[in-house]
Structures are given as C-alpha cells and as structure tokens.
Amino acid sequence: MLKIALPNKGRLSEEVRELFNDAGLEVRGRGERALTASLGGEFEAIFVRAQDIPEFVADGAAQAGVTGWDLVNEAGRELESLLDLEFGRCRLVVAARDESGVVRVEDVKDGMRVASCFPRLTQAYFQKRGQRVTVVPVSGAAEIAPHLGIADIVVDLTSTGSTLKMNGLREVSTVLESSARLVAYPSNGADARRSLDELTQALGSVLAARGRRYLMANVPRSSLEQVREVLPGLNGPTVVDVMDGGNFVAVHAVVSSRTIYRTVNALKALGGQGILVTRIERLMA
Ligand SMILES: Nc1ncnc2c1ncn2[C@@H]1O[C@H](COP(=O)(O)OP(=O)(O)OP(=O)(O)O)[C@@H](O)[C@H]1O
Ligand SMILES: O=P(O)(O)OC[C@H]1O[C@H](OP(=O)(O)OP(=O)(O)O)[C@H](O)[C@@H]1O
Numbered sequence: 520m521l522k523i524a525l526p527n528k529g530r531l532s533e534e535v536r537e538l539f540n541d542a543g544l545e546v547r548g549r550g551e552r553a554l555t556a557s558l559g560g561e562f563e564a565i566f567v568r569a570q571d572i573p574e575f576v577a578d579g580a581a582q583a584g585v586t587g588w589d590l591v592n593e594a595g596r597e598l599e600s601l602l603d604l605e606f607g608r609c610r611l612v613v614a615a616r617d618e619s620g621v622v623r624v625e626d627v628k629d630g631m632r633v634a635s636c637f638p639r640l641t642q643a644y645f646q647k648r649g650q651r652v653t654v655v656p657v658s659g660a661a662e663i664a665p666h667l668g669i670a671d672i673v674v675d676l677t678s679t680g681s682t683l684k685m686n687g688l689r690e691v692s693t694v695l696e697s698s699a700r701l702v703a704y705p706s707n708g709a710d711a712r713r714s715l716d717e718l719t720q721a722l723g724s725v726l727a728a729r730g731r732r733y734l735m736a737n738v739p740r741s742s743l744e745q746v747r748e749v750l751p752g753l754n755g756p757t758v759v760d761v762m763d764g765g766n767f768v769a770v771h772a773v774v775s776s777r778t779i780y781r782t783v784n785a786l787k788a789l790g791g792q793g794i795l796v797t798r799i800e801r802l803m804a
C-alpha cells in the first residue's frame with residue numbers, strides 16, 4: 520500500500536477530494552473523523568493538517584502528499600514536486616499599513632518587526648535582500664498584528680485581496696506564488712515510483728480535461744477547409760461520414776472551454792447543424 524497524505528480540513532481538502540474522485544480514486548469508507556481511508560488501487564489516504572504534510576512525506580511516513588507549495592517551501596525539506604494541481608492559487612506577500620511608511624519593499628527599515636505564519640520564508644526573503652528585520656512568528660491571523668502593535672508589517676497569503684483590504688493593509692511585494700502540489704518522498708523505490716507516475720498521469724489527465732470540451736457538429740463538406748480554421752482541436756478535427764448525410768460530414772474536436780462560445784457561433788455561420796458540446800472526464804495527450 521502506498522500512503523498519500525491529504526489535507527484533513529481547510530481550503531484545499533474539498534478540491535483534493537474532488538480531484539481524486541474524478542481520477543477514479545474515490546475516498547472510501549472514511550468516517551467523519553477517520554484518519555485513513557482506502558483510495559482504491561494500491562493507495563491509502565492519510566488525513567493530516569496541510570502544514571504537516573511536507574514533514575510526513577519528507578520523513579517517508581507517506582510516499583506522497585498534496586499540500587500548498589507555500590507550505591512545502593516553508594518546511595524547507597527535500598521533496599520531489601510531481602504535479603501542479605492548479606487550485607489553491609495564492610501569493611505570499613509583504614503587506615503594510617499606510618501609517619508604516621512602507622510603500623515599496625525597499626522602504627522596510629532594519630529592525631522592523633514582520634508578523635508571519637511563514638517565519639522561514641520571511642527570514643530568507645529579507646535576508647536575501649539584505650534587510651535586517653525581526654520576524655514575529657504567529658500561527659494564524661497575521662493581519663491583525665500591526666493593529667495590536669506587535670509588528671510593523673506582515674507576510675501573509677492572499678488571493679482575492681479582501682482580507683488585506685479589510686485589515687487596512689496594502690500589498691508591497693510578492694515573496695512566493697503558490698498553488699496545491701502533488702509531492703513525493705525523494706527516496707521512493709522503483710515500484711512506488713511507477714505507481715506514483717501512474718497517479719500523476721491520472722490526476723494530470725483530469726486537470727487537462729477541465730478546461731476543455733468535446734465538440735461534435737455536422738457541417739457541409741464544402742466548408743471543411745474553413746471548419747479546420749475554426750476547429751484546430753488537438754491534431755485537427757476528426758472527420759466522419761454521416762449515413763445518408765448528403766453533403767454533410769460530422770466533425771469532432773477537443774476545444775478550449777474559454778473559446779467554445781465563439782467556436783459554436785463560427786460553426787453555425789459555416790452551416791453547422793446538430794452541434795453538441797460535452798464535458799470530458801480525462802484527457803491524455
Ligand atoms: N486565500 C487563499 N486562496 C487560495 N489558496 C489559499 C488561500 N489561503 C491559503 N491557501 C492555500 O491553502 C493552504 C492551506 O490553507 P488552510 O487555510 O487550509 O490551512 P490553515 O488555515 O493554515 O490550516 P488550519 O485550518 O489547519 O489551521 C495554504 O497553505 C495555501 O496553499
Ligand atoms: O486574499 P483573500 O482572498 O482574502 O485570502 C487571504 C486569506 O486566506 C487565508 O486565510 P483562510 O481564509 O484560509 O483562513 P485562516 O486564517 O483560518 O487560515 C489567508 O491566511 C488570508 O487570511
């Protein structure tokens with residue numbers, strides 16, 4: 520059995536569960552507070568805090584795990600990054616109150632106190648810049664620290680920016696960009712690596728499918744050249760004969776969901792009929 524460490528709660532847990540489900544690795548038999556569950560295949564999920572996952576995986580207690588790239592970097596342990604899961608996108612930023620006089624990161628003075636749940640990354644960031652700050656480690660709600668007078672500025676995660684705004688803080692610079700990652704124990708044996716390769720491909724195929732749609736339409740044979748322009752697909756559209764279709768042939772293609780509205784209208788303009796758009800579950804190149 521390969522153990523995969525997954526977040527037991529918080530921001531990432533639901534999306535991780537959905538991703539594994541979509542890849543056919545359903546969390547089975549997990550009671551409300553159970554700490555482990557079978558994922559099917561050779562995988563067993565262990566549910567722990569997102570912060571603890573880098574340590575669990577680096578120590579080999581789990582062969583792989585899913586957690587934020589920010590937490591992986593903060594842990595500073597050697598881990599192999601297998602896949603960017605694209606959700607949990609956020610940035611670790613330096614932020615300051617207007618009264619602090621810090622408008623740009625260059626304005627941060629030696630001796631200033633920086634509150635953060637990411638003390639190592641914060642220390643390393645300012646050290647690299649040659650700015651001697653005092654890091655005030657906190658385990659949550661760093662945004663409140665300047666108001667309590669325990670720090671001058673903060674280093675915290677942001678995505679929409681609303682928490683910073685609510686706390687009267689302005690973003691000054693970016694320390695790290697983050698999203699959820701699949702990471703692995705660097706010394707896994709050959710069998711474990713093979714299984715993790717398969718897992719990486721399965722999860723990757725779900726992610727690749729998410730931004731794409733499968734489109735089918737009947738189009739006049741005479742407009743095929745123009746249809747090719749509209750429907751590049753992965754390797755150009757598949758063209759299929761339609762029984763008793765007269766001048767019409769069927770075209771099939773994988774298209775980006777962002778452009779689907781335009782594509783459908785363009786096909787209609789070329790005489791397309793019976794247009795059908797469906798979701799794709801998995802897509803392997
Ligand atoms: N605002 C956000 N937008 C997108 N992703 C975020 C955001 N905040 C955090 N994340 C990501 O989610 C990860 C886990 O955050 P989460 O809030 O679940 O944990 P936590 O609150 O630090 O842990 P706990 O709830 O156990 O105290 C972060 O390390 C980061 O990668
Ligand atoms: O830019 P925003 O969209 O406002 O997101 C930023 C907030 O999100 C995270 O907290 P979370 O909501 O996970 O709560 P937590 O402090 O309990 O971890 C992070 O610590 C920020 O406080």
Ligand SMILES: [Mg+2]
Pocket residue numbers: 529530
């Ligand atoms: Mg949080």
